[in-house]
Amino acid sequence: MSIQLTPPDASESTLILKAPEAPEIVKEADAPGMVPVPAERQAEINEQAREYIAEVATLNPLSPEYTSKIDGINRLAGQQLVASSNTSSRLLERSSTSLAGAKKSGNSAQVYVASTLGELRSTVEDLTPNQADFTVGRKILGMIPGGNKMAKYFQKYESSQKQLDKIIKSLLAGQDELLKDNASLAQEKATLWETMQGLSEYAVFAKALDTATAEKIESMKLRGQIEEANKLNSDVLFPIRQRHQDILTQLAVSVQGYLAIDMIRKNNTELIKGVERARTTTISALRTAVIVAQALANQKMVLDQIDAINTTTNNMILKTSEMLKEQTGRIHQQAASSGVSVETLQRAFDNVFQTMDAIDTFRSQANKSMEGTVLALESGLERARPYLERVRQQEGN
Incomplete structure (x- = not known):
């Protein structure tokens, strides 16, 4: 063992932060x-x-x-x-x-x-x-x-x-x-x-x-x-x-x-x-x-x-473009076609014609019915006339 001690020194060395090692055991002979x-x-x-x-x-x-x-x-x-x-x-x-x-x-x-x-x-x-x-x-x-x-x-x-x-x-x-x-x-x-x-x-x-x-x-x-x-x-x-x-x-x-x-x-x-x-x-x-x-x-x-x-913003732009795409097609489709379809108009006319035919039939039938009614009323009045005159005569006496 050859450790050599040195006298104390007042100067401090600038070392990195490092803990010193523990001193070794000193033997008497050393x-x-x-x-x-x-x-x-x-x-x-x-x-x-x-x-x-x-x-x-x-x-x-x-x-x-x-x-x-x-x-x-x-x-x-x-x-x-x-x-x-x-x-x-x-x-x-x-x-x-x-x-x-x-x-x-x-x-x-x-x-x-x-x-x-x-x-x-x-x-x-x-x-x-x-x-x-x-x-x-x-x-x-x-x-x-x-x-x-x-x-x-x-x-x-x-x-x-x-x-x-x-x-x-x-x-x-x-x-x-x-x-x-x-x-x-x-x-x-x-x-x-x-x-x-x-x-x-x-x-x-x-x-x-x-x-x-x-x-x-x-x-x-x-x-x-x-x-x-x-x-x-x-x-x-x-x-x-x-x-x-x-x-x-x-x-x-x-x-x-x-x-x-x-x-x-x-x-x-x-x-x-x-x-x-x-x-x-x-x-x-x-x-x-x-x-x-x-x-x-x-x-x-x-x-x-x-x-x-x-x-x-991106979502709004995307949704707007999708709506524009969809509505543009519909607008062009509606512009190319009339407001009411031909089939609808044909059915409407058919319904009108059927209604007019029904009215004509009704009037024809009603004329006959009203004619019978008139005749019945006239017959009844004729039958009631003698009774009416009798009543009036009784009231005059």
Whole structure:
């Protein structure tokens, strides 16, 4: 593993909106190489380690000076270990806050901005014109009963303006929090880098002490100082290696924390850019889409009305031409023939003639009947005349 860390940089790179990958797990053996110590400084540290072990080897194991040296080994890099541990605790607290925020019980700026962006996305998707129903009905002469659908959509858009303004205001507030968070993380990163440099130097020093002690023990054994070598092995080499392990472990934790801070800062940067793009590009695109949709919808209404009028006109022209065609033929047919057919006239004349014949027959028969009646009346009068005269004579007496 050949990861090389770099000191914190205040400049911000302009990248596309892309979430950074999670940092890899840092092993203890790889940690010192990530925060390299210059060769000149390593040589100086190695020399100090040899002098230190040489001095410890000359001391009486029962003397206070010897005990003080051993205690010094146990306190090696104490301040750096505490500082690194505090940074890790702060990062753990930040993670707990983010987790609480994800569960709707915290106020993490990242979670707040991410949820607000999600709310903005839902609102924009709900207002997207291609999701709206602009279909309209059509009747003769351009009557459009479904035209209120478009009006309802724009009423919905206007009613959502307050919600959009509220979301944008929330995003700007979240963006300010992210900027403050990044400034704090930059300071945290710079402080942790200094701590890591100190831990890396102490790791070099502990390794040099280990090497120097091992060499000293081996030389004592070669000179026959077995008891002194064993004493140095148990009293000095053991705490050195124990402290070396502690330093490497904390250095690995610090490197992991440094990478985590860098990832958090990059996430914040991407969210900041996302807020800026949402505030400008997304809202502008939505407003442009609504304006275009309104223009197209109005054009569609006009076109629908024109189509309805054209359809009505075409139907009228077609019906008129059909009526003209039909009536023209009938007019020519009637013009070529008389108003009353010959057959009708012939039958009418026949009926007249039959009527006249019937009248003649009736008159002939009536003459005979009236002649008989006249004769009957004359006969009756003659018979009644003597009776009448008798009555008149009786009245004269």
